[in-house]
Amino acid sequence: xxxxxxxxxxxxxxxxxxxxxxxxxxxxxxxxxxxxxxxxxxxxxxxxxxxxxxxxxxxxxxxxxxxxxxxxxxxxxxxxxxxxxxxxxxxxxxxxxxxxxxxxxxxxxxxxxxxxxxxxxxxxxxxxxxxxxxx
Numbered sequence: 001x002x003x004x005x006x007x008x009x010x011x012x013x014x015x016x017x018x019x020x021x022x023x024x025x026x027x028x029x030x031x032x033x034x035x036x037x038x039x040x041x042x043x044x045x046x047x048x049x050x051x052x053x054x055x056x057x058x059x060x061x062x063x064x065x066x067x068x069x070x071x072x073x074x075x076x077x078x079x080x081x082x083x084x085x086x087x088x089x090x091x092x093x094x095x096x097x098x099x100x101x102x103x104x105x106x107x108x109x110x111x112x113x114x115x116x117x118x119x120x121x122x123x124x125x126x127x128x129x130x131x132x133x134x135x
Contacts, residue, residue: 022038
């Protein structure tokens with residue numbers, strides 16, 4: 001975004017378009033390397049840096065979100081509707097949780113503070129069913 005809050009225009013990019021399509025088609029919350037591996041055959045001259053630059057543009061445009069799950073690698077998703085994440089402490093899997101908990105939370109925070117809430121994020125950490133079976 002520029003200083004006036006408008007989204008900066010970008011040239012059309014087939015690589016960025018395909019990157020977004022792959023993100024929209026998966027529920028796995030992939031890393032940039034995973035995305036790079038999927039795109040490399042279609043775009044032989046693609047670099048990992050280009051993937052990161054295009055992810056940054058898609059994030060700026062509000063089409064993609066970066067998930068900070070405490071792991072070494074950034075994870076990404078194209079689902080921008082409000083939802084929560086269940087994050088496995090053992091394998092790192094991220095699962096979307098669609099049920100709207102505490103829909104009044106933003107308003108409650110605004111009433112209690114001098115802060116205008118745009119969104120909130122809640123992540124739940126624990127052990128997924130696959131890892132519990134492996135015990």
